[in-house]
Amino acid sequence: MSAKEKAAKEKAAAPTFTLGSRVKTPYSVDPELDPKKWPLEAGQIVEEFVVGDDVDDSEYGRDWAVMRRWGVALxxxxxxxxxxxxxxPE
Incomplete structure (x- = not known):
């Protein structure tokens, strides 16, 4: 299987999120806790800011205030x- 076919298969298997979807996402208010250890919190997608898969942090040349696709109300x-x-998915 080629890399292109593998990527297409992974994308097809990935969940599709839409406005109103119930989801879980890592979140913590503890600034000392490593983000890799944040617990999952449940919530609902309430806003979509980018349509499609065009979110690429490298375009900004910085790692702060970058665009995210979904607004999630925990x-x-x-x-x-x-x-x-x-x-x-929740």
């Missing part, structure tokens, strides 16, 4: 911004 009342790879 059940705790916090609004977070995430890309597809940061989400999983």
């Amino acid at each position: 059940d705790t009342g916090t609004l977070v911004f995430r890309n597809d790879e940061d989400l999983e």
